[in-house]
């Protein structure tokens with residue numbers, strides 16, 4: 001397929017762009033100056049000019065704390081612009097792949113979240129991602145789109161928890177990491193590969209795209225440092241030890257069972273963390 005990628009500088013987009021040709025796709029990935037998700041008219045012009053069969057939207061406003069100060073911008077990029085993109089895709093007959101977040105849930109379920117669980121975001125970022133889901137469903141519907149909810153994404157670049165852990169460990173022998181936020185760390189290389197497998201299998205609709213298992217940030221930190229051969233002292237602390245502008249939901253691990261039924265078994269989260277640690281050490 002000829003695929004247009006939006007948000008080409010992001011950590012997930014980098015792998016979507018890198019892996020596309022191996023799956024037989026032609027990838028078009030303009031920079032953000034040329035392709036701004038929020039600029040409807042120029043977006044429409046680019047879609048007409050490039051005539052892709054599918055769009056993969058990796059663009060997002062992902063700064064969870066800053067979103068509390070900039071709710072309009074977060075709602076615009078993660079919500080309204082996704083709705084306008086979906087409407088353009090419907091009008092032009094383009095298939096749309098979009099990514100959601102576990103932060104659309106409130107973390108109170110005390111079990112794995114399923115695709116059809118009710119949304120109840122507790123911060124602006126989560127609300128903006130929920131709005132994007134709602135408008136995607138309204139403007140395009142599940143038959144002509146794929147919506148993958150992700151959690152705790154890490155990959156190339158500085159905007160992720162593992163990258164930050166490496167930086168902290170270089171400066172301190174002792175680290176404090178929260179033990180009461182629990183979800184599923186998800187590697188961009190896996191997301192890109194599973195996205196292309198899902199497209200090849202003709203999937204449509206909503207899926208939780210996470211590896212198997214779950215972990216607290218504290219457990220992720222300990223495992224990641226063991227992969228790197230580092231041994232800082234990691235002290236578990238509760239979330240309120242680090243006051244943040246945005247509240248974080250506590251347990252948002254999502255079940256990947258629906259996707260596993262279509263694509264086959266998905267690895268445990270540790271595999272992605274290990275591969276990432278090998279990538280950055282090598």
Ligand SMILES: NC(=O)c1ccc[n+]([C@@H]2O[C@H](COP(=O)([O-])OP(=O)(O)OC[C@H]3O[C@@H](n4cnc5c(N)ncnc54)[C@H](OP(=O)(O)O)[C@@H]3O)[C@@H](O)[C@H]2O)c1
Nearest residue numbers: 007009010011012036037038059060062099101150152153
């Ligand atoms: N990161 C996570 O932990 C996480 C967790 C759950 C779900 N997700 C979802 O996964 C998807 C991929 O996230 P990611 O981790 O790859 O995020 P990322 O690294 O922050 O990439 C997002 C990219 O979108 C760009 N962007 C922002 N506004 C744009 C606009 N108006 N037009 C074009 N590009 C724009 C950003 O540029 P600037 O940096 O210049 O703003 C950034 O390069 C997103 O939908 C995200 O919500 C991520």
